[in-house]
Amino acid sequence: MSLNRSSLFLYFAWLVAVIATLGSLYFSEIRLFQPCVLCWYQRIAMYPLSLILGIAAFTGEIKITKYVLPISIIGGLISLYHYLLEKVPGFATIKPCSQGIPCDVAWINWFGFITIPFLALTAFVLITVFLLIGRNSK
Template sequence: MNKVDIRQFSLYAAWLVSVIATLGSLYFSEIRGFIPCELCWYQRILMYPLSLILGIATFQNDRSVKKYVLPTVVIGWCISLFHYLEQKVPGFAEIKPCANGVPCSAEYINWLGFITIPFLALIAFTLIIIFMLLIKKPNKIQ
């Protein structure tokens, strides 16, 4: 693979991850009936638009989208990490950003003892960050 192929693949892979994360989120809430907590909503607010933004960028081969996507994904990553720590680390459970509705420490799924919905979001945000970092600025002279 040459550099152009890796850049295009990275953009496509980031888009694919965002689509899978969005569809997975909708599956958990709309099909399985899991009610999202407040932190889940924040993660959704940051992930859902990426499906559209990265999709357009992929088909336009617009690598400049990195400067818009990367800050959004880093914020989502931080929220996902905080949410996961709140579920798994007892000290974080005392911090209560979720005042109403479903508690943020609730675990609808717990696969293999550590894979929860915020963990899945954390992985998705991490993968998108990696793929965005693999996209280099286009050369001025081509």
């Protein structure tokens, strides 16, 4: 297996997905933060990326981008919406989590803006960027 630029960016995307997956498991299983509905949707998007991107990176299959890119973009949009619920007062009237764990509670708030949905959004953006760069690299 030769490592070309496209495969390298697949590895970067896979690494980000694995770190995000392990981070979410750390927050829920070690820190015992209960995930809300939107957190679960973000996990539904991120966890398969860890597996699919790992297999694609190992085999050098850059064509997988057209299948995983929509998952990453949708996950990023959910993360952005979740982050806006936490940080923008106008979004507070929208209640996607009407029962159970509230979606507008920030379990962490590092530096006044880094929350769990922000971390997820950052991961989805990085994965999307790496996939797009890798797809256009030869």
